[in-house]
Amino acid sequence: MNLRIVLLAAAAFVVGTVELIVGGILDLITADLHISVSAAGQFITVFSIAFALSAPILMNLTAKVERKTLYLTSLGVFLLSNVMIAFSSSYSLILFARILSAMSGAIIIVLSITLAPRLVSSSHKGRALGIIYMGISGSLVLGVPIGMLIGNTYGWRAPFLLIAGMSALAILGIAVFLKKSPPAKAIPLREQLASLRDSKIVSGQLISFLMLTGHLTLYAYFAPYVQSLFPISPGTLSLVYFLFGIAAVSGGGLGGWISDHWGTERALIVIVICFAIVMFILPFAAEISFYVFLVAVMVWSALSWALSPAQQTYLMQSAPKTADIQLSLNTSVMHLGVASGSFIGGVVIQQSSVANNSWVGGILVLIALGSAIYSLTRRSQRPSTVEE
Missing domain, CATH: 1.20.1250.20 (MFS general substrate transporter like domains)
Structure with a gap:
């Protein structure tokens, strides 16, 4: 199995975990921040909106940036945003950090999907993409339940610290094993919407x-x-x-x-x-x-x-x-x-x-x-x- 593909899938796994983990620890968040369940649920809402809107826009804005550099930068922002969540007691600041997490996570997911086929021969492109999507879906199987167990044992902030740590490991792995990759031709946003x-x-x-x-x-x-x-x-x-x-x-x-x-x-x-x-x-x-x-x-x-x-x-x-x-x-x-x-x-x-x-x-x-x-x-x- 290609180690570089596994690293990309691992990063996708981390991003997938961050998006929905809030749903499993709502009671812990509401009790600590003294907010309603619906208010805590907006941590999922803002993440998803920011992810959806930023994915096509940011990929077009960064179309000329070398892919490895963009990947490492996005992972760095993703790591920082989750550290902010773990140490903040401000509802507004956590919302802002969730938006940062979503924007950087959107780039990570799209880059993982587009880079994976480049790393293998034409006969293995489908398998490479399959491994990436396994990373995303795997976050549902393991990421969210494990996050819940850690949250219930050490507090709701602990899973975000774990995610930050996993992001640091991903940065190290990508920096060492992933080669520089030139950007592909971007599809203009106007053409996408047309x-x-x-x-x-x-x-x-x-x-x-x-x-x-x-x-x-x-x-x-x-x-x-x-x-x-x-x-x-x-x-x-x-x-x-x-x-x-x-x-x-x-x-x-x-x-x-x-x-x-x-x-x-x-x-x-x-x-x-x-x-x-x-x-x-x-x-x-x-x-x-x-x-x-x-x-x-x-x-x-x-x-x-x-x-x-x-x-x-x-x-x-x-x-x-x-x-x-x-x-x-x-x-x-x-x-x-x-x-x-x-x-x-x-x-x-x-x-x-x-x-x-x-x-x-x-x-x-x-x-x-x-x-x-x-x-x-x-x-x-x-x-x-x-x-x-």
């Missing part, structure tokens, strides 16, 4: 946005949601997150299998419908028993990642001439969905109860289903020779 004039593509992108908005309406506040249903220990809650992560990663493979065997368009409809149904079922599953609820949670988790293979294939098939642009924009769209979901979930908690987050999330997923149906019924711009 591709969204097509209603089929816009509604296709909205599927991801609305799905993740519905998903994060509950998942961003999943810890308080579970604790409102069952009197479980922090250790048991960490186990729930761990199982959630395993199901999420396996869901990516499930989604690919469904897409290959049923076709992209049918897979989109089936997955979105099933996802909505499971979100509505969760409260009823909790009334039966904790274990039935846990099974429902794992199905919910698997479906949340099952959409990605079909979604990305659909975008490439619908707009083959701008496939790379669509995938880049879809990354930003998904993070905007994360931000919207965490914001809406906070509003639901403020206005009613965390018990209603599942219902609101399910309704948003039904809207995603409407967007999928609309997109699928629009005339395709792809060549007739493209197979689904």
Whole structure:
């Protein structure tokens, strides 16, 4: 296995952990900073918005910067931002540090994805990218639960110190083993946005946005949601997150299998419908028993990642001439969905109860289903020779 690819994947793992770890330690943050749960949830919202908006903009602004230098600089800013979070007691300063973390993290993720294929032969490019995405998804399986365990043992600031330490190790590894790499030709931001004039593509992108908005309406506040249903220990809650992560990663493979065997368009409809149904079922599953609820949670988790293979294939098939642009924009769209979901979930908690987050999330997923149906019924711009 290529050590340089592993280093890039490790950096992606750290960034993925930082984005969602707040959801697992909300109770610790709110108690220490004396803020509401919804206010703490905005640490996820601002991160996701900053990530989504800064990814295409910063990559264009830094288009002429040598890639290794840019990577090391971004890791340095990322490290500093997490140290700021660990030692700050100011809500405003922590929000600012989360924005810095997201902006630098966006560059790290994009660079990891673009650099990995350059480091291997053409026959191994797919595997290289697969390792990077394993780093991202692996943060759900290991990063968040481990962060919760450390947070519950040593305080909520400890995971951010650990992340800062891991960032320092990544800086050392990248500095030693990664060779200098010239920047590739950047796609102008105007060209990226121009591709969204097509209603089929816009509604296709909205599927991801609305799905993740519905998903994060509950998942961003999943810890308080579970604790409102069952009197479980922090250790048991960490186990729930761990199982959630395993199901999420396996869901990516499930989604690919469904897409290959049923076709992209049918897979989109089936997955979105099933996802909505499971979100509505969760409260009823909790009334039966904790274990039935846990099974429902794992199905919910698997479906949340099952959409990605079909979604990305659909975008490439619908707009083959701008496939790379669509995938880049879809990354930003998904993070905007994360931000919207965490914001809406906070509003639901403020206005009613965390018990209603599942219902609101399910309704948003039904809207995603409407967007999928609309997109699928629009005339395709792809060549007739493209197979689904």
